[in-house]
Amino acid sequence: MTDSSQEHHYTENVQEHLKQVEALLHKHALLEEVIHRQQLPRDDRHALLDTLAHKQHIAELQRKLDGMHPADIACILEALPIEQRLLVWELVKSENDGEILIEVSDAVRESLIEAMSREELREATEQLDTDEIADLAPDLPQNVIRDVFKSLPIGEREQLRTAMSYEEDSVGALMDFNMVHVREDVTLEVVSRYLRRFEELPDHTDQVFVVDRNEKFKGVLPINLVVVNEPEDIVGDLMLTDIIQLHPDDKADMAAQAFERYDLVSAPVVDEDGKLFGRVTVNVVLDFIREESDTELLNFAGLLEEEDIFASVWKSAQNRWTWLALNLCTAFFASRVIGAFEGTIAKFVALAALMPIVAGIAGNSANQTTTIIIRALALGQISHENARRLFFKELAISGLNGLVWGGVAGLFAYFLYHNVPLGIVMTGAMVLNLMVAATVGLGIPLVMQKLGRDPAIGSSVMITAITDSGGFFIFLGLATIFLL
Amino acid sequence: MTDSSQEHHYTENVQEHLKQVEALLHKHALLEEVIHRQQLPRDDRHALLDTLAHKQHIAELQRKLDGMHPADIACILEALPIEQRLLVWELVKSENDGEILIEVSDAVRESLIEAMSREELREATEQLDTDEIADLAPDLPQNVIRDVFKSLPIGEREQLRTAMSYEEDSVGALMDFNMVHVREDVTLEVVSRYLRRFEELPDHTDQVFVVDRNEKFKGVLPINLVVVNEPEDIVGDLMLTDIIQLHPDDKADMAAQAFERYDLVSAPVVDEDGKLFGRVTVNVVLDFIREESDTELLNFAGLLEEEDIFASVWKSAQNRWTWLALNLCTAFFASRVIGAFEGTIAKFVALAALMPIVAGIAGNSANQTTTIIIRALALGQISHENARRLFFKELAISGLNGLVWGGVAGLFAYFLYHNVPLGIVMTGAMVLNLMVAATVGLGIPLVMQKLGRDPAIGSSVMITAITDSGGFFIFLGLATIFLL
Numbered sequence: 001m002t003d004s005s006q007e008h009h010y011t012e013n014v015q016e017h018l019k020q021v022e023a024l025l026h027k028h029a030l031l032e033e034v035i036h037r038q039q040l041p042r043d044d045r046h047a048l049l050d051t052l053a054h055k056q057h058i059a060e061l062q063r064k065l066d067g068m069h070p071a072d073i074a075c076i077l078e079a080l081p082i083e084q085r086l087l088v089w090e091l092v093k094s095e096n097d098g099e100i101l102i103e104v105s106d107a108v109r110e111s112l113i114e115a116m117s118r119e120e121l122r123e124a125t126e127q128l129d130t131d132e133i134a135d136l137a138p139d140l141p142q143n144v145i146r147d148v149f150k151s152l153p154i155g156e157r158e159q160l161r162t163a164m165s166y167e168e169d170s171v172g173a174l175m176d177f178n179m180v181h182v183r184e185d186v187t188l189e190v191v192s193r194y195l196r197r198f199e200e201l202p203d204h205t206d207q208v209f210v211v212d213r214n215e216k217f218k219g220v221l222p223i224n225l226v227v228v229n230e231p232e233d234i235v236g237d238l239m240l241t242d243i244i245q246l247h248p249d250d251k252a253d254m255a256a257q258a259f260e261r262y263d264l265v266s267a268p269v270v271d272e273d274g275k276l277f278g279r280v281t282v283n284v285v286l287d288f289i290r291e292e293s294d295t296e297l298l299n300f301a302g303l304l305e306e307e308d309i310f311a312s313v314w315k316s317a318q319n320r321w322t323w324l325a326l327n328l329c330t331a332f333f334a335s336r337v338i339g340a341f342e343g344t345i346a347k348f349v350a351l352a353a354l355m356p357i358v359a360g361i362a363g364n365s366a367n368q369t370t371t372i373i374i375r376a377l378a379l380g381q382i383s384h385e386n387a388r389r390l391f392f393k394e395l396a397i398s399g400l401n402g403l404v405w406g407g408v409a410g411l412f413a414y415f416l417y418h419n420v421p422l423g424i425v426m427t428g429a430m431v432l433n434l435m436v437a438a439t440v441g442l443g444i445p446l447v448m449q450k451l452g453r454d455p456a457i458g459s460s461v462m463i464t465a466i467t468d469s470g471g472f473f474i475f476l477g478l479a480t481i482f483l484l
Numbered sequence: 485m486t487d488s489s490q491e492h493h494y495t496e497n498v499q500e501h502l503k504q505v506e507a508l509l510h511k512h513a514l515l516e517e518v519i520h521r522q523q524l525p526r527d528d529r530h531a532l533l534d535t536l537a538h539k540q541h542i543a544e545l546q547r548k549l550d551g552m553h554p555a556d557i558a559c560i561l562e563a564l565p566i567e568q569r570l571l572v573w574e575l576v577k578s579e580n581d582g583e584i585l586i587e588v589s590d591a592v593r594e595s596l597i598e599a600m601s602r603e604e605l606r607e608a609t610e611q612l613d614t615d616e617i618a619d620l621a622p623d624l625p626q627n628v629i630r631d632v633f634k635s636l637p638i639g640e641r642e643q644l645r646t647a648m649s650y651e652e653d654s655v656g657a658l659m660d661f662n663m664v665h666v667r668e669d670v671t672l673e674v675v676s677r678y679l680r681r682f683e684e685l686p687d688h689t690d691q692v693f694v695v696d697r698n699e700k701f702k703g704v705l706p707i708n709l710v711v712v713n714e715p716e717d718i719v720g721d722l723m724l725t726d727i728i729q730l731h732p733d734d735k736a737d738m739a740a741q742a743f744e745r746y747d748l749v750s751a752p753v754v755d756e757d758g759k760l761f762g763r764v765t766v767n768v769v770l771d772f773i774r775e776e777s778d779t780e781l782l783n784f785a786g787l788l789e790e791e792d793i794f795a796s797v798w799k800s801a802q803n804r805w806t807w808l809a810l811n812l813c814t815a816f817f818a819s820r821v822i823g824a825f826e827g828t829i830a831k832f833v834a835l836a837a838l839m840p841i842v843a844g845i846a847g848n849s850a851n852q853t854t855t856i857i858i859r860a861l862a863l864g865q866i867s868h869e870n871a872r873r874l875f876f877k878e879l880a881i882s883g884l885n886g887l888v889w890g891g892v893a894g895l896f897a898y899f900l901y902h903n904v905p906l907g908i909v910m911t912g913a914m915v916l917n918l919m920v921a922a923t924v925g926l927g928i929p930l931v932m933q934k935l936g937r938d939p940a941i942g943s944s945v946m947i948t949a950i951t952d953s954g955g956f957f958i959f960l961g962l963a964t965i966f967l968l
Binding site for chain 2: 199223225323325360367390412
């Protein structure tokens with residue numbers, strides 16, 4: 001913490017905040033326990049809970065929360081177990097409720113919304129912009145949405161309906177309606193006077209949008225150009241037209257890539273008639289990118305979605321079951337492949353000890369290939385032309401890896417069991433299964449992309465299933481042919 | 485593509501561009517091949533290569549490249565095989581060389597730099613800002629850096645030296661020096677006049693920084709406030725002081741979290757004496773976040789670093805070896821665990837077919853736990869207090885999963901082999917190994933964090949090693965005790 005009370009010093013901010021909130025909650029809990037232990041009659045206990053000390057802790061906690069940024073409160077709420085989370089949520093200034101609900105993760109939002117009355121939810125929601133309400137809407141009870149909808153002015157109702165109509169991964173879902181627009185035939189002087197009529201400009205207004213009388217989008221005028229040019233200059237002479245226009249149905253990740261590549265702060269969204277429709281800002285893109293990459297990682301690890309770390313055991317287990325069940329099925333299959341060779345294993349038990357090596361290394365190698373391909377696919381770098389070259393390259397790497405690491409594994413087998421053919425079978429199986437790994441590691445994401453599915457989701461399970469079963473089959477098969 | 489040639493329509497831009505570039509390269513290659521096939525003497529072939537058709541293709545390609553944004557060219561370069569990449573790189577306007585070198589991935593940058601002369605490199609580097617030169621420096625030959633350093637004015641030399649001195653994951657490495665500053669006692673009129681002296685403001689100037697006569701940082705003045713307020717207002721009355729100040733030695737990911745939470749476009753960097761030192765902008769943060777999450781994913785998949793998809797087989801193999809070698813070691817260890825029970829397996833071959841199930845599911849479950857914990861650690865949401873609760877929660881989930889999926893696996897074993905004790909051993913081993921999985925899945929990242937290491941790197945290998953060996957040991961051990 002720095003000396004000036006004016007600054008939020010951010011470094012390890014949240015951890016610091018979390019510790020302090022936990023300490024206050026702890027004092028509060030201790031007091032409650034003391035009262036509880038004394039086995040007083042119910043009414044007296046309630047009276048005691050109203051004591052000065054108790055009130056003090058609560059007041060202190062409330063003061064602490066009042067000084068925190070809503071995004072930090074959201075982070076603290078995520079880090080607290082349910083009962084403490086709801087206690088803190090009660091104490092948060094209600095004018096921040098809406099923003100905090102937007103900031104918390106989906107899983108935690110659910111737990112907060114459950115604890116709120118219809119009235120509280122309506123009030124929280126009404127603090128938000130229409131695009132934010134649309135983000136929140138899927139988690140809100142139907143009757144709350146109806147209430148909120150009725151309370152909106154006609155224009156905003158239309159916006160809300162529009163915002164809610166877009167798919168989650170489209171530009172429409174990232175878009176907001178807080179754009180400032182001007183005409184191209186006016187001077188900067190006029191623009192300045194117009195802007196001065198705002199108390200403040202919408203967040204992330206790095207540019208105003210230039211439209212004609214029919215709201216057709218003409219170009220953008222960066223605020224910085226308003227600032228560095230002379231008041232008598234004309235908007236039309238200064239505005240930029242060679243810029244990116246998004247469309248509400250575009251894929252959100254394409255828009256995110258545009259923000260990354262061209263270092264944008266905001267970008268216009270234009271409908272099919274060329275009318276200015278909304279804008280996308282970099283803060284939303286940042287959140288989107290973070291969410292996307294989290295999803296990818298969660299998926300890689302076999303989780304359906306982000307988890308509230310303090311969700312009930314039952315809820316958490318459900319988040320993990322789909323993938324575990326899928327894995328169990330593939331494991332059963334691999335087990336049956338081994339079962340088919342029980343006769344071979346009975347005669348040569350060493351095979352049982354060696355077979356997981358063949359399966360494991362290939363699984364690892366296939367995941368390396370897939371990860372590189374998925375990344376290149378996401379960047380649009382895979383073409384018909386280079387896919388073939390990549391395939392041969394990955395096969396070559398596999399061959400090399402097979403000879404090197406398969407060789408090491410073969411020596412390992414030979415030194416343990418003093419059996420030359422066993423060592424050769426081991427190396428051969430490694431080479432072959434690594435080739436299988438390269439083929440599926442490259443092929444599965446490409447096929448999924450062709451079928452219009454997200455190659456980042458589910459590729460890993462399929463690939464591991466194939467390298468496992470394939471590894472067992474190849475190794476035990478070769479052993480059956482050459483060692484018996 | 486839209487009708488107006490003025491717009492870069494971004495959707496699937498790069499894929500479109502890539503296709504066109506590839507088509508042009510293809511024509512070029514065909515022509516060369518025709519000439520080659522005709523077995524002409526060397527000089528005649530060169531003459532032919534200078535033919536009109538050939539020149540036309542090259543000119544067409546060059547025109548195409550001239551119309552592209554440097555970031556898009558960077559992406560195309562990454563997607564081309566080496567020889568074609570270098571041909572395109574030759575054709576790129578040299579005034580864009582610097583920016584493109586900054587934009588391409590580390591791996592591809594290496595291949596481009598190798599193809600450039602010392603003179604070309606010097607020219608490319610001199611187009612860049614000092615903070616960008618510092619980013620490029622680790623990949624440049626020593627003598628080029630010396631040349632560039634000498635050509636810089638004194639002030640910028642100091643900046644370059646400073647920028648190069650920061651660790652890669654610190655705020656200092658993200659920082660640039662392109663900030664505009666003003667004094668707090670002047671009017672907006674004066675600020676406006678000052679700003680009008682710039683041709684254009686530095687990119688991402690959403691605010692100017694307010695400093696005193698000793699360069700001490702006092703606050704920020706958003707450009708939007710300059711625009712909406714009256715010319716006679718005083719900077720000191722309008723400036724914001726309750727804002728985040730970064731320090732050059734702060735961790736970059738803390739800064740990134742601040743940008744995400746507080747929706748920043750730029751933030752001041754202040755040294756230990758409170759002097760304004762530089763600034764961080766959101767575009768750099770966006771790239772940092774993307775790189776971080778890519779690294780995490782690559783790591784999860786067992787790759788050392790981002791790979792040039794067209795790197796030589798030899799180079800790619802090296803990128804993948806560390807992890808494969810590590811995996812091979814843990815696989816050898818697991819193999820020896822199985823080896824210790826060869827006697828048991830010889831008497832009861834079914835065990836060999838069933839044991840991978842026990843190991844696999846636990847590995848999967850452990851990775852689920854780890855992923856959730858690593859995410860929470862990164863957000864600073866794990867405290868001493870809640871770590872214990874999380875541990876018990878994860879154990880409970882494991883117990884539940886063990887009973888459910890272990891039960892299913894037990895039934896699977898029973899129905900296959902008609903052996904009740906085998907089924908019970910199977911279920912018991914699953915429950916126990918899932919408990920092990922929860923313990924290491926939670927414990928390993930926490931311990932790594934405690935030791936000051938990045939829990940996202942290497943956790944996965946260790947965890948799988950333990951759940952594999954542990955699974956074999958528990959299952960075969962129980963079988964030895966209860967089934968023989």
